[in-house]
Amino acid sequence: MAQTETSINIPQLLAVALVGFFAIRWYLNKPPPSSGGSNSSSGSSRGRAVDPAQVAQISAMFPQLDRRSIAWDLHRNGGNVAATSERILTGRGLDNPPPSYQPPLPAQPTEQRSSVAPSAAAGQPDLITRYGLQSRISDKGKEPVRNEEQKRSAWTSDKAARAEGLKKRREDMILEARRKMMEKDAGRA
Numbered sequence: 293m294a295q296t297e298t299s300i301n302i303p304q305l306l307a308v309a310l311v312g313f314f315a316i317r318w319y320l321n322k323p324p325p326s327s328g329g330s331n332s333s334s335g336s337s338r339g340r341a342v343d344p345a346q347v348a349q350i351s352a353m354f355p356q357l358d359r360r361s362i363a364w365d366l367h368r369n370g371g372n373v374a375a376t377s378e379r380i381l382t383g384r385g386l387d388n389p390p391p392s393y394q395p396p397l398p399a400q401p402t403e404q405r406s407s408v409a410p411s412a413a414a415g416q417p418d419l420i421t422r423y424g425l426q427s428r429i430s431d432k433g434k435e436p437v438r439n440e441e442q443k444r445s446a447w448t449s450d451k452a453a454r455a456e457g458l459k460k461r462r463e464d465m466i467l468e469a470r471r472k473m474m475e476k477d478a479g480r481a
Contacts, residue, residue, distance in 0.1 A: 308388050342366050342395050354380055364389030419466045428467060 342363045350362045365386045405437045448454055
């Protein structure tokens with residue numbers, strides 16, 4: 293019996309090369325960017341939903357900008373607040389969104405935006421509430437001013453005493469900043 297040896301011939305090599313070429317081309321090919329009306333379909337296929345909290349955060353930092361433009365930039369860069377802020381701060385500005393882009397954001401009235409503090413707008417309580425310092429504020433809204441001697445204390449080796457001292461210093465700093473801010477506001481009025 294004769295032994296047959298299999299070999300690869302030229303048509304087989306061409307077929308493998310052609311199939312490989314098309315497979316690599318298909319794998320590396322990206323769909324072309326859509327224009328105009330089909331932006332919403334390409335955005336939804338990427339799964340980039342705009343978070344209203346992120347839009348509110350940037351809008352609080354830059355109240356002169358349109359919320360729709362902020363939402364469009366966040367949509368384009370995948371919800372990266374830092375990239376949008378950097379773009380605004382470097383002076384490049386934000387692109388106008390296409391007319392077909394309608395973000396699902398509730399409109400925030402301008403009166404409410406200007407009257408609410410930025411920390412309250414972000415859904416965080418103020419520092420007095422967060423650290424429970426209401427009892428240290430007197431009825432008039434001003435807290436008693438402490439002596440510098442009471443603020444300064446020696447560093448101890450007891451961990452609990454250090455933690456208590458640092459907590460007291462934090463509270464004193466918050467109350468001192470509040471007192472200075474109220475004096476500054478009273479000076480303007």
